[in-house]
Amino acid sequence: MSNTRNLTKGMTRRTMLASMAGMAAMAAVPSVRAESTWKPKGPIRLIVAFTPGGGSDSLGRLVAAGMSERLGQPVVVENKPGGTGVIANRYVYSGPADGSLLLLGVADTVSLFPHIAKNSVDVTKFVPIYPVGTSVYALVGRPDLPAQDLKELMGLMKEQQLTCANPGVGASPHLMAIAFGNLAQGKGLLHVPFSGTSPVMMSVLGKQVDMAFVGVSGMAEYIGKVKFFGTTGEQRMESLPDVPTFVEQGVPLTGEVWRAVLAPPGLPENIANALYQVVHDVVSSDSYKAQLKSLGIDLPKPTTPPEFKKYYLDEYERWGTVIRGANLTAS
DSSP, rough: HHHHHHHHHHHHHHHHHHHOHHHHHHHHHHHHHHHHOOOSOOOEEEEESSOSSHHHHHHHHHHHHHHHHHTOOOEEEEEEOGGGGHHHHHHHTSSSSSSSSSEEHHHHHHHHITOTTOOOOGGGGGGEEEEEEEEEEEEOOTTTSOOOOHHHHHHHHHHHHHEEESSSSSHHHHHHHHHHHHHHSSSOEEEESSSHHHHHHHHTTSSSSSSSEESTTTGGGGGGTTTTEEOSSOBBTBBBSSSOOOOGTTTOOEEEEEEEEEOTTTTTTTHHHHHHHHHHHHHHSSHHHHHHHTTTTOOOOOOHHHHEEEHHHHHHHHHHHHHHHHHOOOO
């Protein structure tokens, strides 16, 4: 009887100690879901820095619909185009930090152009919530360019100056080309700006320029019409399975156009955590994945708030270095 009582007492003590240790371990790891008790009291506005009908606008409406369904409140897209994102950035930056106002941030508008624009806000103070889409670039060349792969192209760049089209000064394809030119260490690239992506592709197809960085969405239809030298993702694209990445060809060049939900500076942590959980749930849903694919946008990698904040700030610094090195200014 005594032995049984002592055994039971010992088991109880061990169980208690184990339970206490478990609770201590749980306390040491912050739980986003546990802290996500905030609910909006009214409609949420999601600001998009582009005109209605475009890819970013369609993505914003897709995200807004998913958020609204989960929050039980309307999430309304408002378009505020102009200044390559400057107008939208300023509007959200000075808005209420209570979860009622959000920004659909795009790499070009928050990581790139703020380094060029003279009237930009400090975009590093935005609160990153969660990425909602991404896409990478392909380097394409005119069909008669005398190079069959990336190695031969870089060799050609050491012998002569080649032309590279872009959809506008300071746009991400332009900066990708600058970064590539720096890596090639050749005669340099002559950058030729156009107004948009369509004329860029027409200039390559028409042999008016030698090459261009273009988004991979819809590029499969150009196989056999232009030369593909590589993509800027970490792995090959499903739509271009025979096109190797820059990295696998030994050239350390990666880059993507990411889109993410951002919030004004000063957003309380509990609201940020709640929004993170909601947007994460939207992006993880099967319906969202299917609709995202129809937009020609890739699914972002799963991430945590600290990881995404680090990525967001690293991207800002990375492209700032490229822009300062190229001495780019807004026209």
